[in-house]
Amino acid sequence: MAEVTTSLSIGQVAERTGLSVHALRFYEREGLFANPVQRGSSGRRVYGEDDVEWLTICIILRASGMPLPAIRRYAELVSEGAGNEKERLNLLRQHQERVNIQIGQLTQSLDLITFKVGVYEDILSEGDPTACLTGRQQLSFGEPEGDVGGVVAMFAGLDVEQEVGVDSRVS
Amino acid sequence: MAEVTTSLSIGQVAERTGLSVHALRFYEREGLFANPVQRGSSGRRVYGEDDVEWLTICIILRASGMPLPAIRRYAELVSEGAGNEKERLNLLRQHQERVNIQIGQLTQSLDLITFKVGVYEDILSEGDPTACLTGRQQLSFGEPEGDVGGVVAMFAGLDVEQEVGVDSRVS
């Protein structure tokens, strides 16, 4: 209770969160912090544990594909204080929905990929003729083919992209 | 069997796949086609059903975050013909693994989001005091807080990004 808010430098926060100092400054410029980052002697940023907690949430939201403007909006709502819980809920529900859809699509993609992995495993166990009995393959122009349902329609309109990440400096 | 390979224009393929004509030309430049796209009268691209099938696979791989260079490599392997199945399998397995990880992370993120949605639902049903008994909330600077495990470590190093998609022109 009498913890006098441990203060952290930008470097320490970077280390703790796995974000770069650049990213931290960038997030601040972009208004992702719910409460303004304090400044200490000679204008240096001073963070508290609560900032780290907040950043953790931001990281998770980002990791699940929430765009910065949406996180900014959420931060705004939080910083405005109580009274706008409905809007916060809406924002979160929307994102929840998107993540659900995304997981669904990835799972579908994974199905195809797993299917193809299976096909190639069968091919590579060619010494074993029983593999051919599974009937998994159906060649088309040199590529083992197997269209799992009307997949084109399934995937029109949403796409997932992964980035190389901030390296794990968490000790 | 005697289907004399239906030929499609770039516009038709765009319509069928949901990709733009720009993207189709771009994919071709990037070497994503396993077999070269044919040209018809006056240098126009002529696609076959097999190209559409191949594109469907590409779309799924892209949708699950496989980068273009990896798809190009896969296309190269396929176009080289039989004999490199092991490498194809490796490529697919790697991607499979990444997608699995991605789904895992999204699921984790979803947990937090769902948790927060729950918190706000509780708050908004304030007329009902039993909601407070769930003990879900623990406020910190105006933001209902609940750190679901050591999440920072969980998310360091990988990130998911979603793009606005090609619109669904599939009839």
Place this chain on the structure above:
DNA sequence: ACTTGACCTAGAGTCGACTCTAGCTCCTAG
């Protein structure tokens, strides 16, 4: 006194995957 290291700002650069533009050629319908 001076070097080192962490920090600061403003702004430029990067990367991946497209998307768009300019300026051209065809073919077909009126």
Place this chain on the structure above:
DNA sequence: CTAGGAGCTAGAGTCGACTCTAGGTCAAGT
């Protein structure tokens, strides 16, 4: 014979989320 529409190429532009650079301040250690 001409206007429209679809296609072509080369190359420039865009977008999001950072990342990096230049040029400067400040405090501590030797």
